[in-house]
Amino acid sequence: MNVEEFRKAGYAAIDRICDHFTNLQSTPVKSSVTPGYLAQHIPSTPPQQGEKWEQILDDYSSFIVPGLTNWQHPSFFGFFPTACTFEGVIGDLLASSTSNPGFNWASSPACTELEVLMMDWAADLLGLHKDFFNSSGKGGGAIQVTASDSALIAVVAARSQYQRTHPEVPHEKLVVYTTTQTHSLGLKAGKVLGINVRAIEVEAADQYALRGHALRRALEEDTAKGKHPFILIATLGTTSSGALDNMVEIKDVAKDYPSLWIHVDAAWAGVALSCPEYRDKLYHAEINEMATSFCTNFHKWGLVNFDCSTLWVRDRTLLTEALDITPPFLRTKESDSGLVIDYRNWHLALGRRFRSLKLWFVLRSFGVEGFRNYIKRCISLNSSFQHKIAETSLLEIVTTPSLSLTVFRIPPSALSPSPTTSTSASASSSSASSLAITPEAREPTLETMNLVNQAFFSRLSSRNDILLTQTVLNGIFCVRFVVGSEQTTINDVYNAYEILVKEAEGAIEDWRAKNPVTLSQVGGTSKPTP
Amino acid sequence: MNVEEFRKAGYAAIDRICDHFTNLQSTPVKSSVTPGYLAQHIPSTPPQQGEKWEQILDDYSSFIVPGLTNWQHPSFFGFFPTACTFEGVIGDLLASSTSNPGFNWASSPACTELEVLMMDWAADLLGLHKDFFNSSGKGGGAIQVTASDSALIAVVAARSQYQRTHPEVPHEKLVVYTTTQTHSLGLKAGKVLGINVRAIEVEAADQYALRGHALRRALEEDTAKGKHPFILIATLGTTSSGALDNMVEIKDVAKDYPSLWIHVDAAWAGVALSCPEYRDKLYHAEINEMATSFCTNFHKWGLVNFDCSTLWVRDRTLLTEALDITPPFLRTKESDSGLVIDYRNWHLALGRRFRSLKLWFVLRSFGVEGFRNYIKRCISLNSSFQHKIAETSLLEIVTTPSLSLTVFRIPPSALSPSPTTSTSASASSSSASSLAITPEAREPTLETMNLVNQAFFSRLSSRNDILLTQTVLNGIFCVRFVVGSEQTTINDVYNAYEILVKEAEGAIEDWRAKNPVTLSQVGGTSKPTP
Incomplete structure (x- = not known):
């Protein structure tokens, strides 16, 4: 496809998106296809010769669209929302056209610098403590793929820190704390890392929130048994019921366990911190006072298209100590001088998409007021x-x-x-x-x-x-x-x-x-x- | 932004992409910005009121584009290429507009089904053994974010399998094998999982490829020391020099170590398997005979925009045993019946982008011949x-x-x-x-x-x-x-x-x-x- 063919194909794709959103209300929210439907329409091997674009796009409309669940449908009330704004779509479009893997500053300076700035914009929007800002030079934030990745990174960094200070503790004695209401990300992090997970029971009377006494009891029990709980994944807004773990009480307990990393997973509810009137309810003061790391997904309830999981840490060296491995082919004078953030050391992979672009577009086009009004x-x-x-x-x-x-x-x-x-x-x-x-x-x-x-x-x-x-x-x-x-x-x-x-x-x-x-x-x- | 505003903004974005590619030859391949340049153009906090789209798009052109490294520039000969085709861009555009997190079949049937089919198309293109096809019902493939994720998943699955068969082995005795030439993904997987990594030395005389005798010596040494090597990350096409680990010899050694998982990382070079004339050189027969898992990145040299790391396993239960955790809110009748693949159990996160769409577009638009001709x-x-x-x-x-x-x-x-x-x-x-x-x-x-x-x-x-x-x-x-x-x-x-x-x-x-x-x-x- 050459440039002029792309212009035509691009316009046509934009038009189909417009049609889709115009007709969304009258479209079924759920697909009625049955398992295996698509294999009836698509051959089992790729074509030998290239095909015409018009045919490909028509097949998209004929075979793919009817098999989609319409997460943006006005009658979609399931799971948690997945954001899809036009601003986000254009952000993805332009990001895709630059196709920069953005693993370090030199690989594409704008990718790193816009992410550094946008994570500060987002921190400002949510009212986070200045230590979480990239501009603090102390802590900072990076965009991750999902809240599962963010939690996994927090657990990895917490384990790394704990093992530096407790080198004698065998892996088998480590424990990750969650509650029975924590998203599957807690259990998944445990499975991936081969680390035990304890899901602390919560009560209906407490609206399924973790209370301080339950946390303290678990800590005392496990410590007495020679186990080493090193991270608590606290949730603000559980998937099942939106429960808010009691951060005031967790803070009190955590004072007695200074080695316990507190990761706050507010994947869904965290964006509501943008509205000052919900901050008390969402334990804004406690997050700022004592969370070691904090995550919310702008791609859920935050108007930014998937993927945009924002993760902040109070101390960036906790990430880089755990994740930095710099091979010769990635050394650059800018990185070596410490002038810039190399985001490859803040996440699991090496390459990364230019995700800050859509966050920038959304925050500028909506403004803080527009964002709050939506919430x-x-x-x-x-x-x-x-x-x-x-x-x-x-x-x-x-x-x-x-x-x-x-x-x-x-x-x-x-x-x-x-x-x-x-x-x-x-x-x-x-x-x-x-x-x-x-x-x-x-x-x-x-x-x-x-x-x-x-x-x-x-x-x-x-x-x-x-x-x-x-x-x-x-x-x-x-x-x-x-x-x-x-x-x-x-x-x-x-x-x-x-x-x-x-x-x-x-x-x-x-x-x-x-x-x-x-x-x-x-x-x-x-x-x-x- | 409403639908008609989006149509206009979408067209304008398409036009800017066209301009960018038309002028690419005369654009610098490298940006000349200095660290911190962007903060001089962008305020430190988000705007209170929404801004006009024209201004936002102009700022993109004025401040972001000059800070990009042009990975698609004809004089870009660095790292490995990162694919960016117009077909891939439109795939990303449409995927973004559907914004389906696609974690299980029901969450958007088309997302799962197209990925199932496209991984088989890609397996067919590369000539993989039928066991690696999703249609085999035995093994299968999934699109991961990067080769680092693919390798991490392989190591997790290998560790999980090894610990099921060797429950007495403590974590500290486990060893991941790489060579000194393996991509940072090997060391990163070790850091993330807290598992020791042994980088086997390779020789210039062997073109920096792993030889069988070096692998055997390492296995004998470590086994004698009570260590437990459980996975080898073999590379076809190392980052430094494109070295091809000697799979014929590795196969011979591996026969004596049946518990050793062989992950073949062909992130860059693997797509060349699409050309029959390079298959012998790339150990096609050995991959098909003995690789436990195989990865290549279509987003590198495979014409599909980042991210599209294709990972195949010979036995899908090795992934699901290691990664499946199904909470109540994710249970569906289709999953419970085993009729469909739930890709959340094949990767690290829960949500995922609709990445197969761009793979479909590229393979149809180029055809097998067009793909091979590019390689x-x-x-x-x-x-x-x-x-x-x-x-x-x-x-x-x-x-x-x-x-x-x-x-x-x-x-x-x-x-x-x-x-x-x-x-x-x-x-x-x-x-x-x-x-x-x-x-x-x-x-x-x-x-x-x-x-x-x-x-x-x-x-x-x-x-x-x-x-x-x-x-x-x-x-x-x-x-x-x-x-x-x-x-x-x-x-x-x-x-x-x-x-x-x-x-x-x-x-x-x-x-x-x-x-x-x-x-x-x-x-x-x-x-x-x-």
């Missing part, structure tokens, strides 16, 4: 969702909603044989139903509730006009609702609510139809209404 | 370069050139006081010069030669119209010349040669000016011509 709008839409849930007895919120995330399920009370199809029947959940069964009788087992909620979720999953994801909180099967798409409006939230109520009704009716015995037993233990 | 053209241009080097006595090839890479330096004979500025003076290096100094006298020390060659390289580095990189081969300072840019023509190669001769002359003259004593000493020991 606030998502949280506000989730508040509206919570208010709707409160209107029905068919659904209940399982744990305190967190920012733009609500975790809910069909409650035990909804299995009462009373008519509960009205969405304004919330009163019935707290008052006696028409059949007036006993409180004991109307409490189905956890196992029953999980089966009913799994059936509810299964009904939701079979639809292609909405996407939510499941989770399990200390044994309770739940459904998650997260707002993140830029296109989501209040009408999409109301529409989601209507769908949820309808499918909850369906799941409950199905359950009743299959459990007449149980129902009659329940009925049998009920006493007549007075 | 062959690069090798042919390097042959032309070698022929030019043979014409001058100012430069010598240090080790057998490898594919599109030549390693050279100013030879000791060039420091002879005889006039050597003529580029057709090659005969003088093997015959008596006009001053006819003794063979001993005309052999300066290695230290002297390294100083002269460092000065030579320093002169090259100070130019912005050509880019080459340095290396050190068993103590010998050398300069590397690699062809990779799609735009490079024979004229660029001849032009490079002229520059090299001119700067070699300059370096030699400078050395002579600074070393008159040495010269007269050399002259003093010479005997008159007969």
Whole structure:
């Protein structure tokens, strides 16, 4: 493809993206393809001769697009959002056209320098302590691929530091601390490094957050057993429920364990630190006072296209001590003089994409106010969702909603044989139903509730006009609702609510139809209404 | 930015890319900025209000572009090439617009399915054994970020397998094998995992390739010491000199050490397996017979934009056993049924970009023939370069050139006081010069030669119209010349040669000016011509 062919092909690709976003609302959020669909459309070997670009692009539209899950769809409420802004897309486009592996300053000065500056812009946006700024010359930040990479790097750096100060401790005695609610990144770091992971139990009463006493007990137990916990991966905004580990209490415990590296994984929720009104809730002061490293993913809820996981450390030498290996072919006069950051020593790989470009574009085009407004709008839409849930007895919120995330399920009370199809029947959940069964009788087992909620979720999953994801909180099967798409409006939230109520009704009716015995037993233990 | 604003901004970005590539030949290959230049143009904090797109794009052109190293420049002969094709750019553009983290099948079926198919296309292109194909259901391939990630994953999987079969072996006794010529990825994997690395010495006489006897000796030594070598990272095409480890001999040794995982890192050279005529040289049969895992980077010499490191394993369970951790929120009916590959269990992170799209675009647009022609053209241009080097006595090839890479330096004979500025003076290096100094006298020390060659390289580095990189081969300072840019023509190669001769002359003259004593000493020991 020559330059003029590229101009034409590039315009055509831009047009297809425009069409895609224009029609997004009327497109299914979920693909209806079945496993193996694509092999029916694509040959098993590459063509011998080059093919025409028009055909290739048409095949993209015909075969790839129908197999995509539309994470930017206004009715996408699953997982956590994955950012996709036009500014981010253009950032990726230009970055791709420069194709610089950017492993050190000399390999492309602009790549390193813009990343150095943008990590400071992002630190400023989030209100991080000056020690985390690259301009401090002390700590600093780098863009990583994902929060899993960021956590892995933190664990590697923590282990490296711990082994320098505790050279006698064998590998097998090292322990990484997480909680049962920590993202898979904790367990994965352990698997990759071959290091034991202890997932500390958390309680529903604490909204699934790590408390100081649980951390202290674990530390005391493990230390007594000769184990060496060297890092805690604390989470602000867990995947399951948006739980915020109690950083005030963690700080108090950490004072007694100065060798414990505190990595704060705020992959999803961290960008909300951009709004001053959420900083207290998100333990802003404690992060700044005592986090050894802090990560948030701008590619989740931060308007920057995947990948843009921002990782800061309070002391950059902790990264370079762990990761610096400089072979002769990478030596340059700028690096040797210490004038510049060589980002290859701040991450796992050697080469890296020019990712700061899209962060720059997004922060300039939105401005701090635009960025904050987006975050606030998502949280506000989730508040509206919570208010709707409160209107029905068919659904209940399982744990305190967190920012733009609500975790809910069909409650035990909804299995009462009373008519509960009205969405304004919330009163019935707290008052006696028409059949007036006993409180004991109307409490189905956890196992029953999980089966009913799994059936509810299964009904939701079979639809292609909405996407939510499941989770399990200390044994309770739940459904998650997260707002993140830029296109989501209040009408999409109301529409989601209507769908949820309808499918909850369906799941409950199905359950009743299959459990007449149980129902009659329940009925049998009920006493007549007075 | 709304859809119509994006259309306009997208077109404008495409136009700037077109301008950039149209003007590439007349643009400096190296930036002339100095460390810290960008901070003078960009404020230290993000703007409060969003800014106009035109201004942002203009700032990109004004401040970022001048700070880029132009890796696609026709006079870029450094490092290894980094691919940048228009097809790849459009692949990245569309991938970015879908912004799917693609961690499992359900998260976006097309992302997984296209990667499954494209890894088989790539395996077919390179002639890999059917066990490496995803369609085998046994082994398979996945796109990783870089060869460092691929190697790290191989080491993790190898360690995991070794510890399952040798649970009694402590971590401290494990050893990763590399050679002194292995890319930094070997040492980095060791640092990341906290595992000892042994770099086996290689010899100039073997063109810096690992030989079987050296591997066997290392295995015997370490085993006798109670150490446990569990993986060898063999290289086909080392960074310094393109050395090809002797896979025939490695295969023979490996038969006696069945627990040793053989990871073949062919990050740069592996794509040349696409050409049947290079397969024997690249140990195609041995890779297919005995490699446990194989990696090549299509983002280097394979026309696909960064990042596209293709990693294959002969047995996919070796990856999933090491990396699979499936939390409740990632369970889907498709995964649970085993119908689909969940790529999150084949790499380090959870989320991943839709990278197969650009591989698909490149392989279709170029076709197998177009791909091979590009590889062959690069090798042919390097042959032309070698022929030019043979014409001058100012430069010598240090080790057998490898594919599109030549390693050279100013030879000791060039420091002879005889006039050597003529580029057709090659005969003088093997015959008596006009001053006819003794063979001993005309052999300066290695230290002297390294100083002269460092000065030579320093002169090259100070130019912005050509880019080459340095290396050190068993103590010998050398300069590397690699062809990779799609735009490079024979004229660029001849032009490079002229520059090299001119700067070699300059370096030699400078050395002579600074070393008159040495010269007269050399002259003093010479005997008159007969």
